[in-house]
Amino acid sequence: MKDNQPSLAAELVEQPWWDLKPQFAEQNRGHGRIEVRTLRVLPVSDGNPLPGFPSARQMMVIVRERATLRGAPLGKPEVVFAITSLPRKQASPRDLANMVRGHWCIENSLHYVRDVTFDEDRSRVRTGSGPRVMASFRNLAIAIHRLNGEKNIATATRACCRDSTRSFKRLCPRTVALRSCAA
Numbered sequence: 001m002k003d004n005q006p007s008l009a010a011e012l013v014e015q016p017w018w019d020l021k022p023q024f025a026e027q028n029r030g031h032g033r034i035e036v037r038t039l040r041v042l043p044v045s046d047g048n049p050l051p052g053f054p055s056a057r058q059m060m061v062i063v064r065e066r067a068t069l070r071g072a073p074l075g076k077p078e079v080v081f082a083i084t085s086l087p088r089k090q091a092s093p094r095d096l097a098n099m100v101r102g103h104w105c106i107e108n109s110l111h112y113v114r115d116v117t118f119d120e121d122r123s124r125v126r127t128g129s130g131p132r133v134m135a136s137f138r139n140l141a142i143a144i145h146r147l148n149g150e151k152n153i154a155t156a157t158r159a160c161c162r163d164s165t166r167s168f169k170r171l172c173p174r175t176v177a178l179r180s181c182a183a
Contacts, residue, residue: 001081007051012081015042017061024093033074036065039097043088056083060096114138117154144170 001008022038029035041060050056060082066074082100084091091099114120118138125134142153148170150156160167 001083005052008053008083009081011050012059012061012083015059015061017042022063024097026097029069032069034067034069034071036067037097038063039093041088041093041096044083050083053083055085057085057087058091058096059083060093062097062100110139110142113142113153117157 001012003009017040020040020042023041024039025036027034027036039060039062041058044050044056044059050059062080062082064078064080068074080100082096084096084099086096114135118141120135120138123131123134125131141157145153145156148156160170
């Protein structure tokens with residue numbers, strides 16, 4: 001939930017979150033820190049739907065706390081509110097936590113690459129279907145690099161820019177190999 005939904009934000013903030021015990025907690029170590037995530041979930045009552053989201057079935061708060069490996073806190077805890085249309089039968093607190101983590105995987109592997117490697121936010125293509133077409137081309141380039149086992153999309157893109165035949169080899173490796181064998 002972002003701040004661009006003020007009615008929803010007000011509704012979620014006013015819930016009795018802190019009266020609940022966390023229904024799911026997870027601790028991870030990595031990147032020189034310990035991260036603890038707790039999740040509290042409340043059902044959305046049928047008689048009192050959330051403003052602007054009549055299909056919402058659950059609301060949740062996630063608290064992320066980071067500390068050094070020695071236990072010293074790193075900044076303030078991060079509190080995130082979210083809603084879902086999935087009822088409890090389809091999505092337990094553990095499932096919801098995994099879905100939220102999966103969202104960040106997409107954010108980091110696709111959106112970050114589009115924003116940083118392809119500098120999409122500064123694109124001057126703004127009219128008609130141009131922005132959608134360019135976004136599709138960027139997604140296609142990322143997908144081709146990933147299918148070819150590339151981990152660093154920026155490095156792979158620069159390599160294709162330096163060698164014009166590399167792109168074709170990435171797109172159709174069997175065809176290029178057959179042609180070079182026949183020659």
